[in-house]
Amino acid sequence: MATNDELAKIFGEMAEILEITGANRFRVNAHARVARVLKDMTIDVASLVDDPKALTEIDGIGDASAKKIIEYVRTGKVKEHQQLLKEIPAGLLDVLKIPGLGPKTVKLLWEQADVTSITTLKKAIDSGDLEDLPRMGAKTIQNIKDSIAFVAKSSRRVRLGQALPVAEAIVELLRDVSGTKQVQYAGSLRRGLETIGDIDILATTTKPAELAEAFRTMEDVSKVLAAGETKSSIRLKTGMQVDLRIVDDAVFGAALAYFTGSKQHNVVMRERAIKKKLRLNEYGLFPDDGIDEPPQKRGIRPVAAKTEESIFKRLGLPWIPPEIREDRGEFNISKDSPPALIELADIKAELHTHTTDSDGHMTIDQLGEAAKTWGFHTVAVTDHSKSSAQANGLSEDRLRAQIDAVHEANERVKGITILAGSEVDILSDGRLDYDDDLLAELDIVIASPHVALRQPTEKCTARLLQAIRHPLVHILGHPTGRMINAREGLHPDINALVEAAAEYNTALELNANFYRLDLRDIHVKAAVDAGALVSINTDAHATDQFDQMRLGVLTARRGWLTANSCINTWTRQKLLKWLNAKK
């Protein structure tokens, strides 16, 4: 979906430039919203340009944006975007990305100190030119210096699987501080986003000063960024930022909803409140009496605050799971029958693992025993195929020997079914790495792309479709091959894949490894909408990696997946029947 990404970038840049040049802030927001909508779409926006009505029917895209989208698809550029780019030096957009510097300050730096890039900003700081500017004291200048150094060192968002254990450790630590009542992480982490910008933690306590102090003096803190009465903010030595909010126990629900976000979801929540003559903030849902001063400061009692449920209910909504609070349709779900999103406890089988026969670190028996401790009824051995030489992929003879070994292990390891399978490479032309005769001997076949991960959309879509349509393939493994923060991977036409998957009864894998999470959330949603089956697997190479299943489940929930559409939740009988239908 290259067009969507390109256009999202263009609209994002337009929003940023408009912000710096001081345009109407609602116009700025409108552009930023179009960028977000385009990024979230799985349909190629280029396929809609022949029908302008289809474009403007999308929430957030009006006549003006539709015209620009059509212009881009037809001509490869947007005139207004080009004109805006000429209005500011290109390097100024990098300056805007420095934490603490917003559009107002960037404009000031540019107009009054000739700052046009991070390089010229550094020079301006060193020369002392900034000191004469309004609101530029020694502390502000030092903060800018620190932020530049920070951005240069680590501007990346942290992967979910790395942030989650850190947050859990901090929550545990704070829970043990005297006076603490409730502690929970919120923000993008609670929503299960694939990467996390910073960790938000919410707490209630009878001793706020002690809790804040304990937080700011934790072992791995490198810098205290803020130290207020209710908000503390720190940076860890790893570069991750963590915010702690201390709130009153009686308004924990309101605060939790507020700090869980997403920002877009919250905006819609507050707008809904206003329509009902109410006012929503992190202290609760209040009657709106038209007075500007915040109601909680005037002693007005909220109509809902203690729990998230009470707030949703008062706004005429069911409790919405955090993972789908993205303003991607969650406000349309039925109050009486909200979707029953999949849960970790629903998972009864792990269908993608590697043993010491290829590049894994566990034997078949160890794999079986480990899977049992997770309460699974079935686990599949799916080592790499011969082309994956770097991963010690199995030759035909070695695979045949492994099939026998799996059957023998099944006799030894009681209480679980171990399947003989393979993660067979999808070669660059769409053929599989083993002949059909051998694949037919396996209990389960996962076909995955490992090479040629830069193929253009058309070519890789055809390649993956060939695998989906193959009569012996059960699961398309990690369909895009992306590695979060490291490798783009393929950009196939996801809608074509999910439709074919539904038609050919082939499951699409949601690989739960925290580097992959592939399918990603919006791809899962596309699969759900198309009625395709999904298989969540850890791709475990060692017994301690089964734990990553929860990351896969979080991502699946973000894609609105329910248990019955996930083959890993099925009973052994149902699963084996489905697998055998393809032999």
Added chain:
DNA sequence: GCCGTTTTCGGCCCGACTGTTTTCAGTCG
């Protein structure tokens, strides 16, 4: 620039913290 269970025009979400000010602008989430 977008949108409509009071609207095709007139609105468009809310509060904490910092660093600078001497009552508040700017940024962030």
